[in-house]
Amino acid sequence: MKMLNAASFILVLLYAHVSKEWPTHTVCKEHNLEIYYKSCDPVQDFALSIDGCSRITVRAFTIRAALVLRHSIKKLFLNVDLIINGKSILNYSSTLCEPGRPRFTFCGRMKGEHIYYEGPVSLGIHELPQVSSLFSFLKCKSPVGLWEEGRGAK
Amino acid sequence: MACCIYCLILMGLFCVSCKTSEHVDMVCTEITANKNYCCEDLGLTEIPKALPAITEILDFSFNFLPSLHNSTFNMLKSLVYLDLTRCQINWVYENVFQSNAKLNTIVLTGNLLLFLAETAFAGPYSLKHLVLTQTGLTSIMFIPLHNLDNLETLLIGSNHISSLELPPNFPTRELRYLDLQMNNIESISTRDTKILKQTQNLTLSLKGNAIVHIEPGAFNSSSFYSLDFGGCIDISVILAGIQNIQTVILWLGTFQDVEGTLPISPVMLQDLCSISVENVNLQMRHFRPLSTATFLCLTKLRNLDLTHAGLTAIPPNISGMKMLKELNLNENSFQHICNISSAVFPSLTHLSVRMNLEELNLGSGCLEALTQLQYLDLSNSQIENSDCCNEQLKGLSNLQYLNLSYNKQHWLKNGAFNECAKLEVLDLAFTHLHISASQGSFHNLHLLQILNLSHTFINTGIQHLLTGLQNLVLLNLDSNSFDSGIILNDNLFQEVPSLKELILSSCELISVQSRAFHSLRDLKHVDLSHNKLTALSTEAFSNLKNMYLNFANNRIHFIPRDMLTSLSGKSIINLSYNPLECSCSNIGLLTWYKQNLDKIEAPEGTVCCEHKSLAGMKLSAVTLSCGMGTAGAVFLALAVIIVIVASLILTVRFLKRQYHQI
Numbered sequence: 001m002k003m004l005n006a007a008s009f010i011l012v013l014l015y016a017h018v019s020k021e022w023p024t025h026t027v028c029k030e031h032n033l034e035i036y037y038k039s040c041d042p043v044q045d046f047a048l049s050i051d052g053c054s055r056i057t058v059r060a061f062t063i064r065a066a067l068v069l070r071h072s073i074k075k076l077f078l079n080v081d082l083i084i085n086g087k088s089i090l091n092y093s094s095t096l097c098e099p100g101r102p103r104f105t106f107c108g109r110m111k112g113e114h115i116y117y118e119g120p121v122s123l124g125i126h127e128l129p130q131v132s133s134l135f136s137f138l139k140c141k142s143p144v145g146l147w148e149e150g151r152g153a154k
Numbered sequence: 155m156a157c158c159i160y161c162l163i164l165m166g167l168f169c170v171s172c173k174t175s176e177h178v179d180m181v182c183t184e185i186t187a188n189k190n191y192c193c194e195d196l197g198l199t200e201i202p203k204a205l206p207a208i209t210e211i212l213d214f215s216f217n218f219l220p221s222l223h224n225s226t227f228n229m230l231k232s233l234v235y236l237d238l239t240r241c242q243i244n245w246v247y248e249n250v251f252q253s254n255a256k257l258n259t260i261v262l263t264g265n266l267l268l269f270l271a272e273t274a275f276a277g278p279y280s281l282k283h284l285v286l287t288q289t290g291l292t293s294i295m296f297i298p299l300h301n302l303d304n305l306e307t308l309l310i311g312s313n314h315i316s317s318l319e320l321p322p323n324f325p326t327r328e329l330r331y332l333d334l335q336m337n338n339i340e341s342i343s344t345r346d347t348k349i350l351k352q353t354q355n356l357t358l359s360l361k362g363n364a365i366v367h368i369e370p371g372a373f374n375s376s377s378f379y380s381l382d383f384g385g386c387i388d389i390s391v392i393l394a395g396i397q398n399i400q401t402v403i404l405w406l407g408t409f410q411d412v413e414g415t416l417p418i419s420p421v422m423l424q425d426l427c428s429i430s431v432e433n434v435n436l437q438m439r440h441f442r443p444l445s446t447a448t449f450l451c452l453t454k455l456r457n458l459d460l461t462h463a464g465l466t467a468i469p470p471n472i473s474g475m476k477m478l479k480e481l482n483l484n485e486n487s488f489q490h491i492c493n494i495s496s497a498v499f500p501s502l503t504h505l506s507v508r509m510n511l512e513e514l515n516l517g518s519g520c521l522e523a524l525t526q527l528q529y530l531d532l533s534n535s536q537i538e539n540s541d542c543c544n545e546q547l548k549g550l551s552n553l554q555y556l557n558l559s560y561n562k563q564h565w566l567k568n569g570a571f572n573e574c575a576k577l578e579v580l581d582l583a584f585t586h587l588h589i590s591a592s593q594g595s596f597h598n599l600h601l602l603q604i605l606n607l608s609h610t611f612i613n614t615g616i617q618h619l620l621t622g623l624q625n626l627v628l629l630n631l632d633s634n635s636f637d638s639g640i641i642l643n644d645n646l647f648q649e650v651p652s653l654k655e656l657i658l659s660s661c662e663l664i665s666v667q668s669r670a671f672h673s674l675r676d677l678k679h680v681d682l683s684h685n686k687l688t689a690l691s692t693e694a695f696s697n698l699k700n701m702y703l704n705f706a707n708n709r710i711h712f713i714p715r716d717m718l719t720s721l722s723g724k725s726i727i728n729l730s731y732n733p734l735e736c737s738c739s740n741i742g743l744l745t746w747y748k749q750n751l752d753k754i755e756a757p758e759g760t761v762c763c764e765h766k767s768l769a770g771m772k773l774s775a776v777t778l779s780c781g782m783g784t785a786g787a788v789f790l791a792l793a794v795i796i797v798i799v800a801s802l803i804l805t806v807r808f809l810k811r812q813y814h815q816i
Binding site for chain 2: 103110
C-alpha cells in the first residue's frame with residue numbers, strides 16, 4: 001500500500017501541470033488606497049512599484065518598472081482604460097514608438113533586452129475620484145495587453 | 155503483491171520517461187518545414203535531436219545554455235541564422251560554430267557573457283551580423299575578432315563600454331552598421347576614431363551616450379552614411395567635434411524621457427557650416443530663439459526634421475533655403491499654416507505638418523509658393539475647413555499625395571480639388587465630410603488611384619459622388635452607411651469602373667442586390683466584413699476568378715453551394731465569425747469547404763454556430779451523413795437484386811409445378 005502511494009505520488013509529481021497564470025502583485029496597501037496589478041501577457045510577468053503610495057498625486061508620482069522585452073520595439077502603443085464602478089474615468093491612448101517617430105529612448109530596443117524605468121509619471125486627470133468600500137479584482141480581457149477590472153463586494 | 159506494485163511503478167515511470175523525451179523532441183514549432191524552427195522559451199538545455207539537420211533558421215531564445223561548446227550546434231550544418239537571446243549563456247568556448255560554415259547571423263542579446271574564447275566565432279565561412287546587445291561588455295576589446303573579416307553589422311548597444319577605441323585589426327572592410335547606443339562613452343579622442351576612418355558608408359549610432367567632449371579634429375575627413383547622437387545634452391559639443399566630416403544623415407534629436415537638454419541658440423549651429431550633410435534631424439529640440447540666424451548653416455540641407463520643436467512660427471525673411479526638399483514640422487503649435495512661411499522653402503517636394511498641437515487654420519494661398527510640392531500631410535491637426543479646398547491648396551499643381559485625415563470637419567465644395575489635378579492618393583478618413591448632393595467634389599481627379607473615405611459620414615446615396623474618378627483603383631468606405639443598409643444595383647460605384655479594391659466593412663449592410671458590382675469588371679479584393687449580411691451574395695460580382703472576398707463577422711447561416719462554385723483560380727474567401735449552420739441543410743457549404751481548404755482564410759475562426767450540437771467545431775472537422783450515401787445505395791441495389799432473383803426462382807418453380815400437373 002505504501003509503495004503504491006509512493007508511486008502515485010511520484011507520478012503525480014511528474015505529471016503535475018503548473019498553470020501559467022501570473023500572480024496578482026500588491027503595489028499599494030494604504031488605509032485609503034489599494035492598488036494591485038496582474039500581467040495579462042501570455043509569456044511573462046512584469047515588475048511595477050510606486051514610490052510613496054501615501055504621497056500619490058495626479059500631477060506626478062514616481063514609479064519603478066522593469067521587464068524583459070519579448071519583441072523588439074518597432075511600434076509601441078499605449079491604451080489605458082480606467083473604469084471604476086462601471087464608469088470610465090480615464091481613457092487614454094498614445095503612440096509611444098513608430099518608425100520615423102521615436103518619442104522615447106527605449107524605442108528601437110531589441111528583443112531580450114532588460115528595460116528598467118525609474119522616474120515620474122503623470123496621470124493627466126485633475127483629481128482622483130472618491131470611492132468607498134470598493135474591492136477591485138483584475139482579470140485579463142484577452143491574451144495580450146488588456147486588463148478588465150471586475151468588481152467584488154468588500 | 156509487492157512484485158505487482160513494483161511492476162506498476164516501473165511501468166508508470168517508463169511511460170513517463172518515454173513521454174517526457176518524446177515531448178522535448180517535438181515541442182519546437184515548425185515555421186517552414188526543414189528550414190525554419192522556433193524553440194523559444196521551452197526550458198530547453200540542449201538543441202533537440204529531432205530538429206532536422208538541414209535547419210537553416212533557428213530561434214532558440216529564452217532557453218538555458220550556460221555554456222557553449224564545439225559540440226552544442228554541430229548537428230546543424232546548414233544553419234544560417236541562430237538566435238540565442240536570453241539563454242543565460244555565460245561561457246562561449248572555442249570553436250562553438252566550427253560545424254556551421256553557412257552561419258551568417260548570431261544573436262546573443264541579453265546573455266551576461268563572462269568569456270568569449272579567441273576562436274569563439276571561428277567556423278562560419280562569412281559571418282555577417284553579430285548581435286551582442288546588453289551582454290555586459292565593458293570594452294570592445296572583449297570581442298574576439300578571429301574570423302570576423304566579413305562582418306557587416308555589429309550591435310553592441312546597451313552595454314558598459316566607455317571608450318570608442320577600436321583595436322587595430324578591427325574588421326572595417328565590409329562594416330556598414332556599428333551600434334554603440336546606450337553605452338557609457340563620455341569622451342571621444344582622435345585615437346578612438348583612427349580605425350573608423352577606414353570604413354565606408356558606415357552607420358554609427360552613439361545615441362544615448364552622455365558625450366561631453368570630442369577632441370577637435372577627431373572625426374576630420376571621416377565619411378559616414380549616418381551618424382546618430384540622439385539624446386545628447388549639448389549639441390554644440392557634438393558639432394564642434396565633428397567638423398569637416400561628410401555624412402548623409404545626422405541625427406541630433408532628443409527624446410521625451412531625456413531631461414536637461416540645452417535649448418539651441420543660433421550660434422550653437424554654426425559648426426554645421428563645415429559639415430557636409432544632407433539630412434538633419436532635430437526632433438524635440440527647442441530653439442532659444444528661433445531666428446533667421448538659426449538657419450544660416452542649414453542652407454545646404456535637403457531634409458530637415460523639426461518635429462515637436464515648440465514652434466509657433468518660422469521667420470519669413472530667412473534666405474538661402476532653396477535646396478531643401480523635405481520639411482517635417484509635425485507636433486508643433488502653428489495656429490495658421492501661413493506661419494510656416496512656405497515661401498522660404500520654394501523647392502519643397504515633401505511637407506508634413508501633422509499632429510499640430512493647436513487648431514490649424516489653412517487660410518488661403520499660404521502654400522502657393524510650393525509649386526514643386528508632391529507630398530502634403532496635414533493629418534491630425536485639428537483642421538476645420540468650411541470651404542475646402544481650392545483656396546487652401548492654391549498653387550499645388552504638382553501635388554500627388556494629400557492627407558487631410560483625422561481632422562475635425564471639411565465642407566467639400568464643387569471641384570474641391572481643382573488645384574491638384576495630378577493627385578494620386580487622397581486620404582480624408584476619420585473626418586466629418588459635408589458634401590452637397592449636387593456637387594462633384596472629385597470630378598477633375600482623373601489620375602486619382604486611392605481614395606480613403608473611411609469614417610467620414612458621407613451620403614453614399616449621392617449617385618455622382620465619385621464622378622470623374624475613372625482611374626480609381628482602391629476605395630475605402632469603411633464605417634459609412636447606406637440607405638436602409640442595402641447596396642442597390644444602381645449605385646455610386648458605376649462611376650469608378652477601374653476599381654480593383656473596395657472596402658465596405660462596418661457599413662451596417664443588410665444586403666447587396668444581385669448586380670450591385672457588375673460594372674466593376676476589374677474588382678479583385680472586396681471587404682464586406684463586420685456587417686449584418688445574412689446571405690453570401692457572390693452573384694453581385696461579375697468575375698469571381700482570383701478574387702479575395704472577406705465576409706467575416708456577418709450573420710450568414712446558410713450558403714448554397716452554387717454561390718461558391720464560381721470562385722475559381724486563386725480566389726480566397728473569409729467566412730469566419732458567421733453563425734454557420736452545420737446541418738444537412740447546409741451540406742453544400744460543408745462539402746465545398748472541405749474540398750477547397752486552400753481557398754479559405756481564417757479557418758480557425760470559421761466554426762459551427764453556437765446554438766446547435768456541433769457548436770464551436772471548426773468547419774473543416776465536421777463530418778455529416780446526409781441522405782443515403784454510397785453504402786446505402788449499394789445495399790439498396792443488392793436488396794433489389796435479391797428480390798428479383800427470388801421472384802424469378804419462385805416463378806419458375808410455380809410454372810414447373812403447373813406443367814407437371816398438366
